[in-house]
Amino acid sequence: MKSLRALLVTYAGVMPSMLMLVGFLVLPLAIILVFSFLTPGPYGGVEPQVSVAAYVKLFFQKDLYGDLTFNSSVLEIAFRSVKIAAISVLGCVLLGAPVAYYIAQQPKRRRNTLLLLITIPFWTNLLIRTYSWIIILRDNGLVNNFLISANLTEAPVKLLYTEGSVVIGLVYTYVPFMILPIYAALERLDAGLIEAARDLYASKWRSVTSVVIPLAAPGFTAGSILVFIPCLGTFVAPELLGGGKHLMLGSLVQMQFAAGRNWPYGSALAMMIMAVVLVCLTIFALNARKTGGGMQH
Amino acid sequence: MMKIRTAKRLLGYSFGAITVASGAAQAEGDLFIYNWTDYTAPELIEKFEAETGISVSIDTYDSNETLLAKLQAGGTGYDIVVPGQGFVPILVEENLLLPINGPELLGYENITEQFKDPEWDPGNAYTIPWQWGTTSFTVNTDVFEGDLNSYDVLFQPPEELQGKVGMFRSAEEAIFQAQIALGVPQCSEDPAEMTKVLDLMKAQKPYVLTYSSTGILERLVSGDVLISQNWNGYSMRSRMENPSLEYAYPPEGVPAWVDSLAVPKGSENYENAITFLEFVLRPENIALQSNFAGYANGVTGSEGYMAEDLIGQPELSAPADVPLIFGKTCSPEAVDLRNLVWTTLLE
CATH class of the missing domain: 3.40.190.10 (Periplasmic binding protein-like II)
Incomplete structure (x- = not known):
């Protein structure tokens, strides 16, 4: 009787999170999975006819003679998306880690003010903030006007509509997601450990690389995941700042559900992205275990 | 616009019992329009309501696909819809439109040659033009x-x-x-x-x-x-x-594209819908819509009523x-x- 009650209490306690997981994760995923194995309807939607055509389409397309031949477009788009997302993660680490460290060093009241400042950009719509970068980066924009008036260059430097400008936009957008977890990890860091390292004649640099970074590794991992995943699916920055000259995975999926009218293919692409994310996360996790996990215990 | 309408309706409800005007409007019945977002001139609707006593409600959509899905689901109660030319044959084929018999409408002769008997709707059996434009x-x-x-x-x-x-x-x-x-x-x-x-x-x-x-x-x-x-x-x-x-x-x-007015199946105010189509075919009325949206229309003689900054613009009329x-x-x-x-x- 008692154990049954305990069981019920446990279930009741778990219920909200179970409901959330099922309602917001399992069900939508199941729909995507099922749709990816159906046939596209003529004007969007799906028809209840099982088919693996959508998955075949990821790598093979009909050629001129109606034969299926290998097509690398999707792979190239996926590779580019992963590359840009990875570079953006790196950019966020380089920019975010020092900021997080600085904030963690401040007195407590000051810290809260600084954290508030970090979140202020989120008060403005993403589209508007991304648009502002166009004004900064374009040929007759702020940066080029400055460079020209300072006689550093004669013709404007091409900054906008490059992969670089996409990365700038992504780093700008997502760096707070890197700062906050790293800060959370650093805040809990026992200052005594750094002192101990210094007492044992570790240089300043050495104490950072051997003590601070390994202890903050969970923060770095969490931040990297939080930045990597949205970067992979983004389509605002690639269109506005990259000029849309190269498709990214996010735009490719979006296209299939709109004018492309091929929902199963869009769903298959979404499943593929999830597989990519899963592989990347596993690599992240293994790395984290090697570096951070070992030190902590 | 919608806000003003809602406010009006609320006023109508609160004073309905004692206001003669609102009682009269009710007697002429309703017209439910389903149109693209920001694509129905408020002046046009106000004039239509004042002239006919019919009370107009507007709902909006953002793509032909949405319109199709909504009509396929059925039970919408809309009386007027505004599909693009590419979707008219689909709606007809899916049996989602009621015939309007264009040539019998009062004012049918006002439609420019270009949009009479168009490829997507032979004999204007189901549609009349609303707004059109080009891409170049x-x-x-x-x-x-x-x-x-x-x-x-x-x-x-x-x-x-x-x-x-x-x-x-x-x-x-x-x-x-x-x-x-x-x-x-x-x-x-x-x-x-x-x-x-x-x-x-x-x-x-x-x-x-x-x-x-x-x-x-x-x-x-x-x-x-x-x-x-x-x-x-x-x-x-x-x-x-x-x-x-x-x-x-x-x-x-x-x-080029043209959006057309059509009457969907399930319309409960067919007569009012026809009244609206005939109202729109009058040049002075459709001009109100063009002035609001900035697109050309398919009605001869509407230029005379259009805002000055829209008349004679090379972008709005292609060379013959x-x-x-x-x-x-x-x-x-x-x-x-x-x-x-x-x-x-x-x-």
């Missing part, structure tokens, strides 16, 4: 001094325009012009033809700055792009800010010898091929 490209004539009315300027840009070309972002719109330039049908299911389209666009790609449908006006006005695919109304607005931005009419023709090529809704095979071209182009 805008050229900065300060920089490019040659003849701009040629697709070569867009697809094989001369040196002064290279690297400053703007293209649409949607596969459908961007590819349509390449197809017209090459004489390939819009809904081609022939891979050889579509390979030619891909080759043309691939050769153009090094000179393209952006494939983007947002910010076209800003890029043209700031000079970031010197030539850009564009909609006619947008091109007119760009020219207002920079007089050297001209809209091209290549002799091969330009893509330039064919208007109305977009169709293509077969899944054709859409597949088009997507393949697009994905390969931008891989």
Whole structure:
């Protein structure tokens, strides 16, 4: 009787999170999975006819003679998306880690003010903030006007509509997601450990690389995941700042559900992205275990 | 607009019992319009309500696909819908429209020849035109001094325009012009033809700055792009800010669209819907809509009632010898091929 009650209490306690997981994760995923194995309807939607055509389409397309031949477009788009997302993660680490460290060093009241400042950009719509970068980066924009008036260059430097400008936009957008977890990890860091390292004649640099970074590794991992995943699916920055000259995975999926009218293919692409994310996360996790996990215990 | 209407209705409810006017309006019944967002002139509706005593409600959608799905689901209670020309045959085929028998409508003769008995609705059995426009490209004539009315300027840009070309972002719109330039049908299911389209666009790609449908006006006005695919109304607005931005009419023709008024199945106020169609066919009324939305309409004589800044604008009326090529809704095979071209182009 008692154990049954305990069981019920446990279930009741778990219920909200179970409901959330099922309602917001399992069900939508199941729909995507099922749709990816159906046939596209003529004007969007799906028809209840099982088919693996959508998955075949990821790598093979009909050629001129109606034969299926290998097509690398999707792979190239996926590779580019992963590359840009990875570079953006790196950019966020380089920019975010020092900021997080600085904030963690401040007195407590000051810290809260600084954290508030970090979140202020989120008060403005993403589209508007991304648009502002166009004004900064374009040929007759702020940066080029400055460079020209300072006689550093004669013709404007091409900054906008490059992969670089996409990365700038992504780093700008997502760096707070890197700062906050790293800060959370650093805040809990026992200052005594750094002192101990210094007492044992570790240089300043050495104490950072051997003590601070390994202890903050969970923060770095969490931040990297939080930045990597949205970067992979983004389509605002690639269109506005990259000029849309190269498709990214996010735009490719979006296209299939709109004018492309091929929902199963869009769903298959979404499943593929999830597989990519899963592989990347596993690599992240293994790395984290090697570096951070070992030190902590 | 909707806010004003809601407020009015609320007032109507609170004073309904004692206000004679609102009682009279009720007696004439209702009209439920389902139209694209921001695409129904408030002045037009106010005039219609005042004249007929019919009370109008408006609901909005953002794509033909949404409209189709809504009508397929049934039970909408809408009396007027506004499909694009590519979707009219689909709605008819799916048995979702009621016949209106256009030629018997009062004022049918006002419809311009172009939109009488159109390809997408033979004999105007189901629709009358609402608004229409074209898609082409805008050229900065300060920089490019040659003849701009040629697709070569867009697809094989001369040196002064290279690297400053703007293209649409949607596969459908961007590819349509390449197809017209090459004489390939819009809904081609022939891979050889579509390979030619891909080759043309691939050769153009090094000179393209952006494939983007947002910010076209800003890029043209700031000079970031010197030539850009564009909609006619947008091109007119760009020219207002920079007089050297001209809209091209290549002799091969330009893509065109027209949204039409139709009565969906399940309409409970068919008579009122017909009254609305006949009301819209009067030039002084449809002019109100054009003034609001900034697009041309298909009714003769409406120019006389249009706002001054819309009259005689080259963007709004194509030269008579330039064919208007109305977009169709293509077969899944054709859409597949088009997507393949697009994905390969931008891989």
